[in-house]
Amino acid sequence: MSEIGIFFGGKDNGSTAKVARKIQELFGAGATVHNVSTAAKHDVEKYDFLVLGTAAWGIGEMHSDWERFIDKLIEADLSKKKIALFGLGDQKMYPESFVDGMGTIFCRLPYKENVVGNTSTRGYNFYYSTAEKDGKFVGLAIDDDTQAEFTDKRIKDWVKQIRKEASI
Ligand SMILES: Cc1cc2nc3c(=O)[nH]c(=O)nc-3n(C[C@H](O)[C@H](O)[C@H](O)COP(=O)(O)O)c2cc1C
Incomplete structure (x- = not known):
């Protein structure tokens, strides 16, 4: 099984951290969570599969932690990573x-x-998002502020989907 690195940026112990930990739980032993505030390029290079999350x-x-980290991420060779x-x-x-x-x-x-896991915009109510491409979100959208009741199921369904799409 390929190693999975989950990289998140958000408030300490905030919603993004919580979602990262739930994704890790669902993947099990092969998955590690990194806060981008302390992560380095070599952390990115260890994994075949990257899950990247931001508030x-x-x-x-x-x-803001992602603003500082994104250049390190891009310096890593991502050509063969899902x-x-x-x-x-x-x-x-x-x-x-x-x-x-x-x-x-x-x-x-x-x-x-190399990006997997785009999702439907159905069930959300918004005017505009740069995360929407060709009528779909480019990943998983979580609104823990106003739709917390859907968070667990959205994560579960998505992890199932990305496992399948990335053959993990
Ligand atoms: C100052 C501030 C700016 C925000 N800007 C946006 C925004 O532009 N779009 C959005 O969807 N949510 C925005 N949010 C909502 C946060 O992304 C949301 O509350 C998120 O769950 C916070 O995650 P965290 O607890 O991991 O930091 C903003 C929140 C704050 C406090």
Whole structure:
């Protein structure tokens, strides 16, 4: 089984950290969680499969820890790695930039064809998101602020989906 690295940026013990830990639980022993505030390029290089998550911050930005980490990520050789993205946001407070942090990570990634795990926008209510491409989110969108009741099922279904798409 390939090794899985889950990299997240968000508040300490916030919603993004919680989602990262749930994804790790579902993958089991082969998965490790890293907070991007302390992660390095060599951490990225260890894994065949990367799960990258950020809270949306500012107006439509990645979490500030990601702003510092993204260059290290991109310096690593990602050409043979499968990648899945998740984004946290609040569609009621920020309906014009919903989960945009995930959209920014996607935009900055080379090898976009290596990204698995896009999801339907059905069930969310927002005006605009840079994380939406061709009518779908580029990864998993979680709104733990206004739709917490869906969080667990959304994560479970998505992990099942990315396992299948990445043959893990
Ligand atoms: C200052 C601030 C700016 C935010 N900007 C956005 C935004 O542009 N889009 C969005 O969907 N959510 C936005 N959010 C909501 C957060 O992304 C959401 O609450 C998330 O769950 C926080 O994750 P964390 O607890 O891991 O930090 C913002 C929240 C704050 C406090």
